[in-house]
Amino acid sequence: MSSRRYLPTDPWTSEVPREPFIPDRIWVYSEPNGGRDLIEINRVTDPERWSAEVAANVPIITQVNMGKPIEPGETLVPTSSCSMPSLVTDMLDALGPQPGDGILEIGAGTGWNAARLAVRVGGGGHVVTVEVDPELAETALKNLAEFGSTACVVTADGLQGCAEDAPYERIIATCAIRERIPVAWLDQLSPGGRIIAPWGTEFFTGCMLTADADDEGCVTGRFSGDLAFMRARSQLHAFYDYEPAVEVKRSAPWETTSHTGTETLDAVLDPSRARFAISTRVPDLGLTIAWDLFGDRHHSIELDDWATKSWAQLAAHMDSGEPYEVRQHGPRRLWDEIEAALTWWQDHDQPGMDRFGITACPSDGRQWLWLDDPDHSMRVLVH
Structure with missing residues (x-):
């Protein structure tokens, strides 16, 4: 039987069961590999399927469309979930909480994670979980109370932390942050403390x-893995793509590039190859992929920057042997920037994600991405 059907057998999962924290109404992906269609399952009408999904090592969607009433035919967009247990276990192991620690969690969700953290730190520690959605916060509070957990729920923007109970030995986020480490987290983290968070850019989906x-509070981190979490809600606006008017698109002429076949596109889009490096070199670069838009294996790659109203579209035919074509609009030539970053990656021994890092110094507010060593700055995030 597939490992998908088993919850992890680690102490994190055995100490606090998942089921008491899952609502009766849930949504799951239509395919085991994360097919985009969502299927609603109700514990009342289909208890066997509900129990099977909750007992599986899969993410459970617990809220769609910000909790608003769903209209017939409306597209379902996940807005809160109980994440894949094995993935969260890896994050909790990396966090390494100890008895007596103060823990700040960003994204209470169902409260399951906070309950597990509270068990681990014991009576001498404390767990504060911050949830921006009042309805979700109320549900998490109810679940934690019924379980008998000591974790505290605060309704607020998690990117602002919770100064009232600071400092914290450990900070963990179950929502993704965009590029910069929130200043409030830096201010509220104890010297020698640790932050675990899903991290990404507009061009690169996510990693840990x-x-x-x-001892001075300066935070230095590394990146690993391939994981995608829902974006922190106060940063959701960054996902909105810039889409020029149809007549503007039509006025942008198609130009031939020097690239053909699969190699360039594979390198640009593969997180284990150039994609992460490109995201450290090129700022404010949104990405939209439309597979087979122009025909079988003839893909469209759109790039955009809302701030400068720049846009580019690449047409890449994988099998024809014909060069890619691109059209660009706005003050930034976004595909040209991609090509330059790709050339840099190739000229520097094709560095992988594990060679990059981030440093943030609250004393002077600076944050920057670097390669191999903090002294080798790649891109300054905050001056």
């Missing part, structure tokens, strides 16, 4: 950031 504070 593991960052440690030195």
